[in-house]
């Protein structure tokens with residue numbers, strides 16, 4: 001708007017200013033009037049050319065706008081620096097809070113572990129009749145107390161495990177581990193629990209030759225314990241669980257654990273590996289649970305260089321799959337050197 005006014009006013013102004021000055025100064029000279037008229041016309045046209053054709057005014061306006069933008073940007077940059085400082089400070093505070101929370105969990109969990117182990121030991125003595133004969137009813141109650149205490153111990157262990165993962169304090173001791181043996185051992189330990197729930201477990205597909213993986217045996221056991229306990233826990237009476245082991249090329253082996261239990265609702269599947277997450281159907285069926293098991297499992301599998309995933313449909317079961325790196329065969333040269 002200002003630009004177009006300027007385009008009109010400037011040449012006209014020049015024209016009138018020159019002609020009016022000459023006419024007023026020399027009112028009697030026609031020749032001078034004509035000359036002034038011509039000069040004014042030329043200068044006004046030149047001004048018009050400058051302004052209009054060579055876009056001096058629009059450029060001046062654009063320059064002004066550019067300056068404003070620069071100033072805006074500078075203000076924005078200063079604001080960003082301030083926000084960055086605030087975020088860094090908030091981040092530091094959060095880190096400190098997180099460290100405090102971690103050490104709190106760690107202290108509480110360690111403090112709880114000792115008395116819980118003491119209770120377990122005492123209950124064991126009582127149940128075995130080492131401190132006198134019990135009636136059937138007394139024994140049943142003591143067994144219930146023993147089981148509750150065991151659940152508390154595993155919750156405390158899960159809390160400590162998850163916290164160690166978060167703070168990066170977990171140490172791994174890798175070695176060659178015969179995979180089928182680990183699975184057989186965990187299955188054997190789990191048999192009473194499965195039997196009590198009327199669930200059958202089969203280790204159907206396994207390779208004919210021993211499959212050795214490069215793994216930390218204790219952590220690997222925890223993976224199978226967690227996944228298989230979940231399959232038993234979230235199966236209905238009469239359900240069945242299948243474990244299979246299939247080598248994938250020469251580098252890795254894929255383990256699958258399939259059950260036909262309650263499954264995981266579609267809309268909650270994305271959260272299943274999150275800390276403390278429990279699906280609504282699981283909470284309804286089994287009130288005990290920490291939501292830490294799968295978080296720990298995923299971290300262990302990934303630390304071994306493997307991947308974990310699952311497929312599921314609610315009320316039709318879940319199949320968890322994960323891969324582990326196979327123990328590397330020593331190459332001919334290495335064999336010769338050894």
Ligand code: ADP
Nearest residue numbers: 230231234263278279282289290291292293294
């Ligand atoms: P928890 O079993 O203690 O709740 P997990 O971390 O082991 O914790 O499992 C997280 C959630 O994943 C469970 O609460 C449940 O909702 C779901 N889930 C895991 N395994 C199964 C399964 N085999 N069948 C159905 N849901 C499962």
